[in-house]
Amino acid sequence: MRSRAYLPSLGLLSLILYFALTVLSKEFNWGEGYADRPILEYLALYFSLFVLYALACVHVFKTPWNQATFWILVICGLLFRSATLPSQQIQEDDVYRYLWDGKVFAHGINPFEYAPEEINDYKMFKIRNPESFRALYDERNQEELALLHELKWDNDTALTFMERINHPHVATLYPPLAQYVFRLVHHIHPDSILTMRAMFLVFDLIAMAFIVMTLHALDLNRNYSLVYFWSPLIIKETFNSTHLDIIGISCLCVSIYFLVRKHMAWSIFFLALSVLGKIYSGILLPFYLQRSWLIERKNAKPGWTGPVLHLSMFCTVLVFGYLPFVDIGWKAFEGLQTYGIQWQSNDSLFALLLYSLNDILQLGGKVIPVFGNSTILAKGFVFLVSISVVFYMLIRKTPDIDASLEWVKNLFITMVLVFLVSPVQNPWYLCWSVPFLCLFHWRSFILLTGLVGLYYLDFYFDYQEITQYSIWIPWIEYAPFYLYLIWELKNRPAQEGVLKN
Numbered sequence: 001m002r003s004r005a006y007l008p009s010l011g012l013l014s015l016i017l018y019f020a021l022t023v024l025s026k027e028f029n030w031g032e033g034y035a036d037r038p039i040l041e042y043l044a045l046y047f048s049l050f051v052l053y054a055l056a057c058v059h060v061f062k063t064p065w066n067q068a069t070f071w072i073l074v075i076c077g078l079l080f081r082s083a084t085l086p087s088q089q090i091q092e093d094d095v096y097r098y099l100w101d102g103k104v105f106a107h108g109i110n111p112f113e114y115a116p117e118e119i120n121d122y123k124m125f126k127i128r129n130p131e132s133f134r135a136l137y138d139e140r141n142q143e144e145l146a147l148l149h150e151l152k153w154d155n156d157t158a159l160t161f162m163e164r165i166n167h168p169h170v171a172t173l174y175p176p177l178a179q180y181v182f183r184l185v186h187h188i189h190p191d192s193i194l195t196m197r198a199m200f201l202v203f204d205l206i207a208m209a210f211i212v213m214t215l216h217a218l219d220l221n222r223n224y225s226l227v228y229f230w231s232p233l234i235i236k237e238t239f240n241s242t243h244l245d246i247i248g249i250s251c252l253c254v255s256i257y258f259l260v261r262k263h264m265a266w267s268i269f270f271l272a273l274s275v276l277g278k279i280y281s282g283i284l285l286p287f288y289l290q291r292s293w294l295i296e297r298k299n300a301k302p303g304w305t306g307p308v309l310h311l312s313m314f315c316t317v318l319v320f321g322y323l324p325f326v327d328i329g330w331k332a333f334e335g336l337q338t339y340g341i342q343w344q345s346n347d348s349l350f351a352l353l354l355y356s357l358n359d360i361l362q363l364g365g366k367v368i369p370v371f372g373n374s375t376i377l378a379k380g381f382v383f384l385v386s387i388s389v390v391f392y393m394l395i396r397k398t399p400d401i402d403a404s405l406e407w408v409k410n411l412f413i414t415m416v417l418v419f420l421v422s423p424v425q426n427p428w429y430l431c432w433s434v435p436f437l438c439l440f441h442w443r444s445f446i447l448l449t450g451l452v453g454l455y456y457l458d459f460y461f462d463y464q465e466i467t468q469y470s471i472w473i474p475w476i477e478y479a480p481f482y483l484y485l486i487w488e489l490k491n492r493p494a495q496e497g498v499l500k501n
Contacts, residue, residue, distance in 0.1 A: 119149055171335040177321060248277030251276075350382060350421060386417060451478070
């Protein structure tokens with residue numbers, strides 16, 4: 001009886017904390033009272049939720065499958081999401097760009113063409129410098145800018161949200177599938193953060209359904225899906241911060257299910273959709289093509305036909321996805337290019353690499369001019385390392401064709417590697433690894449989903465004007481994880497990927 005009440009008790013306590021988080025979120029008003037924001041109180045709630053989550057994970061890892069436990073974890077997960085849906089964003093504002101992109105696209109204008117700042121400066125530029133204005137914008141551009149300017153002033157909410165878009169000088173970088181989701185949200189209810197979250201909930205439930213189906217296909221305990229469905233990181237970053245990653249994550253979960261079932265055409269199709277949701281998962285393509293090649297050989301067919309057809313399908317889906325947006329040429333990728341060159345945030349290994357190049361080796365633009373600066377040099381190095389590891393795994397770590405779990409393990413290793421060496425290690429990027437943790441119970445990575453919440457401590461130091469302490473945040477955030485990871489790698493058998501039922 002005591003064991004039966006354990007998980008519901010953890011769920012009830014978590015639900016109370018999620019309601020408390022929603023109440024606390026009302027103190028985070030955009031543009032107001034930064035120094036008074038209860039960031040420390042938020043972190044106390046987040047880490048309390050993580051402790052309860054960790055206890056629940058340990059419980060399901062040790063408990064055999066039973067249907068009652070499964071429905072308890074599902075009902076509690078749904079309640080956590082319901083409690084969080086009406087909350088106000090805590091320290092995040094990407095959703096305002098999503099809503100604007102959807103509005104622009106819904107009115108037949110390419111969302112990749114104009115940066116929000118262009119719309120803000122449109123009238124003044126036209127009045128003060130008409131010749132330059134006409135030289136820069138043709139008749140179509142002028143008509144579209146006029147329409148966008150009207151949309152900005154359509155109502156008070158539209159104006160407020162438009163003014164809150166971050167990095168307004170940069171055109172959108174979010175890929176086509178995300179743009180279609182934003183557009184659909186606009187058609188359902190314009191300028192509605194709640195509607196955006198409801199749409200993300202649909203993708204979230206699809207991800208959960210296919211995680212459960214994948215566990216079942218691999219003959220694993222379906223209650224391991226709690227690792228995803230109760231994750232405070234997933235819930236906070238999807239339903240409070242309202243980040244779009246769940247679109248790509250959901251498609252990736254579908255893709256992995258079909259990969260496990262050896263339905264390679266569907267697997268490749270949904271991988272392409274995942275890339276169209278966010279390009280993060282594109283690095284996994286070589287493993288899919290390799291599995292396709294081995295399946296063809298096992299079926300006594302020419303080994304190259306399957307991979308060629310599947311690669312063609314992948315490229316075709318991407319081309320059709322981008323086709324409505326590339327009428328402006330390479331400008332459609334300017335936002336993505338700016339992100340790739342300039343962004344750096346909350347990084348660990350990349351920060352150490354950059355420190356080595358700048359302060360120890362003193363490399364960069366003066367020594368290797370082709371790279372422009374040491375940041376680009378470091379990003380180039382990280383890219384080569386990632387590609388090299390993928391190549392090594394393709395050559396030396398090829399699983400048996402029927403060892404589906406090992407194939408998924410290669411995907412997991414690649415995704416966490418990309419996160420760990422990335423110059424941008426925002427908490428919501430780690431969400432891509434959480435579905436894999438339902439299969440591979442690496443406690444160090446589960447711990448990291450909690451520690452990564454310290455990212456928000458940087459805002460507190462900034463608002464309190466004690467930024468001298470910010471340099472220590474990544475050390476507190478990542479050092480315990482790396483130490484635990486090293487211990488795990490040393491102490492668990494190399495062949496062990498999951499805990500047994």
